[in-house]
């Protein structure tokens with residue numbers, strides 16, 4: 001049986017040019033906003049309401065999302081939009097603005113001698129593509145940066161990234177319900193509007209010199225860990241290192257290893273390093289007491305060939321490390337008891 005507005009030949013809804021319907025100008029007015037949709041194919045003239053020949057949830061335009069930063073955070077989000085939830089291809093128009101010349105964020109910038117991650121390599125990873133063949137329990141900064149770049153290439157995660165584009169201002173526009181985002185590249189400054197603004201700009205990417213009297217007039221070579229000068233030859237020099245935070249403790253031994261250096265470490269506050277679980281223990285190799293044990297060829301082969309084993313191994317490390325946070329509860333309780 002045919003519905004009233006179907007044509008007997010095609011069973012397609014009857015197309016009526018209601019834009020030119022001089023008999024009912026009110027109806028033409030009603031569809032004013034729907035008319036603007038580029039995908040709109042037809043209207044039904046069943047009643048005075050224009051029927052959109054698209055699924056009811058079809059948005060009239062894509063949601064504009066701007067992300068700031070292409071470090072781990074921005075890249076994981078890019079993967080979610082591009083691969084994890086493929087329906088977003090039709091719904092979201094995404095742009096990642098990255099101020100620097102490459103992806104990687106922390107691991108691109110911090111390339112001082114000794115830079116290394118203190119989270120086991122197998123779990124400091126993109127959840128969608130963990131690397132099975134790390135050489136050591138802890139990865140160097142350079143290894144992590146290479147892993148980031150390879151993963152970006154493999155998953156085409158740079159599709160929406162604009163490098164050398166710095167976001168200089170973001171303003172919420174109450175009247176539009178959108179963000180007004182100002183971006184600067186080497187040629188110009190321009191404005192874009194976004195429905196959703198995602199900050200992946202990190203919290204540790206703005207460095208500054210310590211406020212030390214006379215630092216400005218120091219005549220020797222001066223270098224910050226977050227902008228390491230690789231062109232300078234540090235051998236045969238007396239080197240003062242200010243600070244013994246996570247960067248300082250990694251740099252000092254590397255400088256001390258160089259030929260004929262005299263390294264003076266300035267420590268304002270004591271630094272405590274606590275290892276609740278030695279790496280060998282986390283690897284299931286308690287007899288290995290080295291600071292950063294190597295994986296054997298057999299380990300790597302198994303991680304590569306048995307993804308489930310690799311997943312369980314990663315899960316076990318996460319579990320063990322999370323378990324170590326009980327220590328915080330214990331210390332807090334003890335300190336409270338001693339007060």
Ligand SMILES: Cc1cc2nc3c(=O)[nH]c(=O)nc-3n(C[C@H](O)[C@H](O)[C@H](O)COP(=O)(O)OP(=O)(O)OC[C@H]3O[C@@H](n4cnc5c(N)ncnc54)[C@H](O)[C@@H]3O)c2cc1C
Nearest residue numbers: 069071072073098099105106110117118166167201202204
């Ligand atoms: C030296 C160092 C060592 C670290 N070691 C460890 C570790 O061992 N274990 C650990 O868990 N964590 C460590 N961290 C923390 C590390 O920052 C995070 O683990 C993680 O890499 C942060 O990723 P992110 O994408 O959130 O930020 P980031 O890696 O900082 O990336 C932010 C990106 O945003 C870009 N950006 C910022 N502002 C703008 C703007 N206005 N416009 C455009 N782009 C912008 C930056 O250029 C950068 O590329 C370390 C941090 C530092 C600095």
Ligand SMILES: NC(=O)c1ccc[n+]([C@@H]2O[C@H](COP(=O)([O-])OP(=O)(O)OC[C@H]3O[C@@H](n4cnc5c(N)ncnc54)[C@H](OP(=O)(O)O)[C@@H]3O)[C@@H](O)[C@H]2O)c1
Nearest residue numbers: 116117118204210211212242243244245246247248268269
């Ligand atoms: N996990 C890792 O492997 C790793 C490696 C590197 C960096 N990071 C992270 O990156 C961030 C930055 O680390 P960071 O070590 O570069 O910086 P940081 O943690 O801010 O440490 C700065 C160091 O400089 C000292 N300092 C600052 N001003 C000084 C002054 N005027 N005189 C003397 N000493 C002064 C500080 O002493 P005071 O303590 O007295 O202020 C501190 O020891 C941290 O969040 C850190 O966790 C992590």
